[in-house]
Amino acid sequence: MISQQDVIAQLPAHLQPFIAIQDYSAYSPRDHAVWRFLLHQLRYSLRDSAHPTYFEGLAKTGIGLEAIPRIEEINLCLNKLGWQAVAVDGFLPPAVFMEFQARKVLAIALNIRSFEHMLYTPAPDIIHESAGHAPFLVDIDYAEFLQRFGELGMRAIANDHDMAIYEAVRQLSIVKEDGNSSQADIATAEAEVERLQNMKVAPSEANLLARLHWWTVEYGLVGERDDYTIYGAGLLSSLSESQSCLDDHEVDKRALTLHALNTAYDITAPQPQLFVTQSCRHLSQVLEEYGRHMCCFRGGASALEEAMSAGTVVTIHYNSGLQIAGKISRVITDPVGNAIYINTDGPTQLAYENTELPGHGIEYHAQGFGSPIGRLRAMERCLSDYTVDELKRHHIEIDTKVTLHFLSGITVQGTLTSIIRRRQRNILFSFTECTVTDVDGNVLFDPSWGTFDMAIGDAVVSVAGGSADQTAYPMYKAPSYNVTAAQNVSDEARAQYEFYTRLRTLREAQNDDPQLIDQILNDDTLDWLIKFEAYELSQSHALKQQLERIASNSTDDIRVLIQGGLQRLAATAN
Template identity: 35%
Template sequence: RPNADPKEVDEATKLVEHRQKNLGEPSEMALLSRLHWWTVEYGLIGTLENPKIYGAGLLSSIGESVSCLEPAVKKIPYSIDAQTHAFDITTKQPQLFVCRDFQHLRGVLEEFANMMAFKVGGVEGINKAIECQNVATCEYSSGLQVGGVFTEVITDENNSPSYLRTSGKTALAFRDKELERHGIDYHKDGFCSPVGKWKQTTTSPELLTDDQLHALGIVEGRKAKIEFVSGVVVSGKVDKILRRDGKLLLITFSNCTAKFGDRTLFRPDWGMYDMAVGDQISSVFNGAADKDAYNQVALVPKERTIKVPLDAKRKRLENLYQQVRKIRESKTGYERLGEIWETQQAEHPEDWLLSMEIFEIVDTTSQQPELKARVEKFLNQKKAKTKDLATLIG
C-alpha cells in the first residue's frame, strides 16, 4: 500500500519467500510441470560436454540460449530426479538437464507415468485423491468407478485399502458412463464401501458367477453376510446384484450393517447400502469418470492460439531455407548456393541464419571459396553490429 512502513514490507517479503519454499509435498501435477519445464521449455540434448538446445524457452531467448551453454550453468544427466528440482520462472536457471536422445527422454517420462495414481491405484492413489480435496475417481478392478471428494481410506495390516469413503456428491460409473440411478442426486451425501477379497472364496469377487454367489448364500431377496479378508463384515438383505460385461460391480443391501472390528461403518437406519465389488483399486485419477453427468464442465479458454499469417515475403524466405536444406541433405546442387545467397541479400538483408547455413555447407565441402569469403564477410559485419550475434555466429 502507499506509504507502507519499510519494515512491514520487509517482513511481508520474507513471509512470502518462506511460504513459497514451504508449500508441502508437491502434487503429481506439480511434479509433471517440473519435468515439462526441464525438457520442453529448458531441455538440452546430447552429451554433458557438448549439449544442444531443444527447449522452446531457451530457443526463444537469444541471450539465454547463449548463457545456458556456459560452464557456470551446471549440466545434469536427465533422469526421474528432475521432478525434485523446482524452478523459478523469473530468473535464469542455475542448472539444466541433458538427455542423451529423445528415446531417453521418452523413457524417463514413461517411468514417471508408471508411478502416477492412474497407473498404480491402491492406497497411494487414494491418499493422493484425499490430499487434493477435489473430485477424483477411484476405479475398482471390476471396472466400477466411484467419483467424488474422497475423505478417508482404511487400510489393513499390509497397508492395502480395505474401505474408502467420500463426502458430498458422488457418482458411480462404468467405462466412463454413469450407472443408472447412481448419480450425484442419489449419492448426494457421499459413498462408502469395502475393497478387497472375501474370506469365503479365493476367487476375485468381481469374477464370481451367479452359481458361485448362490453357493455362498448371496441371492437376491435373501439375507447374506460377506466377510472380507481385511476384517470388514457386511450383512443385510440382498436387494439387487449388478453386473456389467460379466463382472460383478455392486451388491445393494437393505437393513444393512457394515463393521470393521468395533467400528460401525454403516447402519441400517442410513438407508440402502450399495457395496462396491473389486479386490483392489486399480486406478485413481482426477475428476469424475462421466464429467457431463456429474455436471463437471471442462473449462475451454475463449482465446485461441494466435497464428501469424505468412506474407509473400516471408514465404519466399522460407522457400530459400527449404532449397538450402534440400542441397544439404541431397549433397547435390552446390552450384545454386550463390544464387540463393544473392536472393537472400537482396530481399532479406536482415536475415543472417540462412547465411550461416550456406557458410557451413561451403566450408565443410570446400565448395566455392569466393562465395565462402563473401558470406563470411557479411557474417562478421553482423557480429560487429549486434553483441548477442557475436556468440551465436561464432
C-alpha cells in the same frame, strides 16, 4: 483441408469448451511483423545450437516464416504425422493440456506475444506452441514420448495448491500482456505467484511430472553436458534464453535423471540450470521410471492415502472394473497395511470404462460414498468373478436378506435389491435396510442413511487424478473470460498498422517505394520494427544509422532485438 470444427467434433465433450476458434482477421499487421521478425531471427540465432530436427520440422509442419500460420494449415501437415492441432486460449489446466497431448492433439495458443514482450513472455503464444513444439513431432520417437507424457500427465494426482499456482500464473500472464496493466497490477500478480511458490507444500504427482515436463519438453537439451543442442520448446521460442542458456558458466548443465524432479522452476525468470538427455530413448526411460511409481500404476493403500492427502477428486479403480470418482476422506487398513474400506466426501461418481453408471452420478452420491475392499470368507475368488447361479449357491440373490462376511472382519447385512454386471462380472451390489460394521462392531453404514451401494472388488489396482467420466463430472470450469489473446492496443499503435501493410505489399511484390522509405525515416513516432522492415527492404544507410541510435537509447530488450536483427541481415547479405 480438415477444419477446426471437424477436429473439435472428434474430441470428447469435456475438452471442447477449452478450444478456441482462430479468427485470423484479428491478427494485426504488426502481429504478423512480430512473427516474421522473430521466426527469421530464431532461425538465424539457432542455426548452430538447435537440434537439426528443428529445422526439418519447421518445413514439414506448416510453420512458415513470413506470416502467422493458420491452424488449418498446421493441421494439414500434422495429419500426415498422425497428429492434429487445435487453437486454445493461453494457459490450460495442466490435466487438460496433457489429455490433448495424450490424444495426439497439439494445443496451440491463438494469441501472439505483444510487441512490448517480443523477447520473452510467460504466456503461451502461437510462436511458442507452433514454432517450438510442432517441429519435433516429425521425429517418431519424440512424438511417442510426448504422447506418453500426456497419458501419464492426465492421470497424475494434483492437489489444491497446484490449481492455485496455475490460476496465479495464468493471471500474471494476462496482466503482463495487457497494455493497460499498471506496474502495481503486475507487481501484485508477481507477488501472488511468488507467495504460492514459496509455500512449504509437498509436491504432488502432477507437480513432479510438471517439473519433468519443464526440464525436458520445455527446456531440454540433448547430447552431452559439454556438447549439446536445444530441443526444448521454451528455449526454441525465446530469442533471449536460447542464447543465454549456452553460457556454461552462468547456466549449470546437468545430466538428466530423476533428480530433475527435485528441481523446482520459475516460469517468470531465466533458468539457472538445465538438464541434458542423451536421446529420445533416454527421455522415455526416465519418464517410465517415474511413471511406474505413480498411484495410477501401483494402486493399493499407499496410493489411496496419497490421494486422500491431496484433497482433490481422484478415480479409484477396483479390479472388477468399477470406478469410484470423488475426494477420499477415509482409508481403513488392516494390521498388514491392506486397504479394507474407503470413504469419499462430497460429490462422487460411479463409472465403468470411464462411462458413468446410470443413476450413480454426483447428484445421487452428493454426500459421498463408502465401501469395503477385499474377499469374503469361504469364497475362493473375488466376488466379482461369480456368476449369478454361483452367487445363489452362496445364498446371495436379489430380494433376499444377505449377510456378507469379509476376511477383514467387515460385515455387510441387508436386503440385496440389485446387482450391476458388466462384461460378465459383478461390479455393484445395492442393499436396503443395510448395516455395515467393522471387526470391532463400529458402524460404517447405518440403515437410516438409505440405500447402501457396495463396490465389488478385492483390490484397488489404480488411483488416478480427476473423475472417470468428465463429461458427467467435469473437473474444470469453463475458461476464464480474461483471455490472454485480447490485447489492448493504443490508437497511436493502431495508426501505424498501415505502414506494416504497405511494407509487406512491397516486399511480396519485390518492389521499392523510395517515398515511403523517406517518410518512415523522417517519422520519429513510428515503431522501431517498422523502421527495421523498411531498412531490410531498402538497405538505406540512413535507416541503419537511425536503428543503431534507437538501439543505444532504448531498453535492453529493444537493443538486443535491433542489434540481433542487424547482425542477421549483415550475415545473410554476405
